[in-house]
Amino acid sequence: MSSCEFESLEKSLESHLPESELREVKRILFGKETQKLDLPECAVEAALEHSFELKGYRFEAAQEQLRPPRRIRVGLVQHRTVLPTDAPVLDQVAAMHSRIGEIVEVAAMCGVNIVCFQETWTMPFAFCTREKEPWTEFAESAEEGNTTRFCQELAKKYNMVVVSPILEREDLHNTLWNTAVVISNSGTVLGKSRKNHIPRIGDFNESTYYMEGDSGHTVFQTQFGKIAVNICYGRHHPLNWFMYSMNGAEIIFNPSATVGALSEPMWPIEARNAAIANHCFTCAINRVGTEHFKSEFTSGDGKKAHHDFGHFYGSSYIAAPDGSRTPGLSRTSDGLLVVDLDLNLNRQISDKWSFKMTGRYAEYAEELTKAVRPDFKPKIVKE
Numbered sequence: 025m026s027s028c029e030f031e032s033l034e035k036s037l038e039s040h041l042p043e044s045e046l047r048e049v050k051r052i053l054f055g056k057e058t059q060k061l062d063l064p065e066c067a068v069e070a071a072l073e074h075s076f077e078l079k080g081y082r083f084e085a086a087q088e089q090l091r092p093p094r095r096i097r098v099g100l101v102q103h104r105t106v107l108p109t110d111a112p113v114l115d116q117v118a119a120m121h122s123r124i125g126e127i128v129e130v131a132a133m134c135g136v137n138i139v140c141f142q143e144t145w146t147m148p149f150a151f152c153t154r155e156k157e158p159w160t161e162f163a164e165s166a167e168e169g170n171t172t173r174f175c176q177e178l179a180k181k182y183n184m185v186v187v188s189p190i191l192e193r194e195d196l197h198n199t200l201w202n203t204a205v206v207i208s209n210s211g212t213v214l215g216k217s218r219k220n221h222i223p224r225i226g227d228f229n230e231s232t233y234y235m236e237g238d239s240g241h242t243v244f245q246t247q248f249g250k251i252a253v254n255i256c257y258g259r260h261h262p263l264n265w266f267m268y269s270m271n272g273a274e275i276i277f278n279p280s281a282t283v284g285a286l287s288e289p290m291w292p293i294e295a296r297n298a299a300i301a302n303h304c305f306t307c308a309i310n311r312v313g314t315e316h317f318k319s320e321f322t323s324g325d326g327k328k329a330h331h332d333f334g335h336f337y338g339s340s341y342i343a344a345p346d347g348s349r350t351p352g353l354s355r356t357s358d359g360l361l362v363v364d365l366d367l368n369l370n371r372q373i374s375d376k377w378s379f380k381m382t383g384r385y386a387e388y389a390e391e392l393t394k395a396v397r398p399d400f401k402p403k404i405v406k407e
């Protein structure tokens with residue numbers, strides 16, 4: 025079986041392990057079990073009709089005496105590109121809008137309050153090609169672009185916060201950015217969060233296209249909680265997650281595009297570790313499928329030129345501050361993950377483990393300030 029056909033770790037464990045062993049393996053691998061969420065029949069049928077996976081889970085928190093529960097529903101969407109990569113740009117974008125429209129309608133049936141899409145969801149992940157045309161034509165204004173207008177309509181229609189990661193063009197100087205637009209459930213653009221760290225690895229030649237973000241670690245106060253967006257490669261930077269959390273993020277989304285050969289063993293660990301370390305929920309989202317490009321490109325590794333990037337392995341999941349996580353969506357198909365969570369869990373776990381309270385941040389800040397100076401001498405004791 026090729027890596028593109030292997031559906032998921034969870035499915036494989038379930039079909040090969042005896043029930044009693046499976047329970048222990050899951051406890052150790054995934055933490056406290058997330059219960060399955062009952063989703064409305066109409067949503068299940070619509071997902072079947074539109075050929076995407078629909079999964080729902082629920083994280084529990086303790087009932088407190090002084091605070092009512094803060095239960096909300098989050099939806100993560102993963103999908104493949106709809107049209108071939110050489111179809112006209114506007115046709116490709118329209119086809120993606122239409123696909124997202126179908127999936128978000130189901131998210132609304134499931135009562136989702138905040139939905140987040142994958143990184144640069146309106147386009148193929150063409151940065152591997154190093155060609156500018158036609159890929160830069162997918163870039164749009166974060167405030168006025170067609171995609172933002174489309175998402176504003178979804179947000180208003182379904183009373184849902186929409187996190188829409190796109191390739192952004194800032195018209196004044198034609199600067200491109202990799203940006204998540206955050207649209208409030210009222211339909212207004214609440215703001216945007218630009219990708220802070222640009223990969224310089226493998227075929228992810230993204231610095232050819234857009235600049236390092238300048239929006240810092242903005243947190244957005246929505247009706248359903250305080251959210252932040254740490255785009256893709258930023259998940260390898262613990263301090264990036266940390267700064268969103270220092271600004272008060274209760275949920276940090278990580279819309280991504282990454283391939284199996286490169287990052288799959290790291291995928292289940294990084295966002296989950298960030299949830300644990302920062303006492304918050306984290307949401308890892310990856311696209312699916314293999315995208316083919318007309319022109320061949322090389323990966324600068326001495327191997328032959330090729331037309332595709334490798335397999336984007338989906339596997340989107342949500343992790344909770346207690347270290348538990350949902351099973352992932354499939355590695356191979358489009359999907360919607362609906363997760364019911366109580367934001368009170370963040371403070372409950374903080375009170376239990378106290379990582380924020382025990383962090384020696386002033387000391388780290390002082391040492392870091394010295395460590396980034398050119399005259400820095402590492403503190404090493406030698407015999």
Ligand SMILES: NC(=O)NCCC(=O)O
Pocket residue numbers: 143223228255256257258280281282283286287
């Ligand atoms: N899109 C992106 O930043 N990908 C880089 C590779 C990775 O972080 O796994």
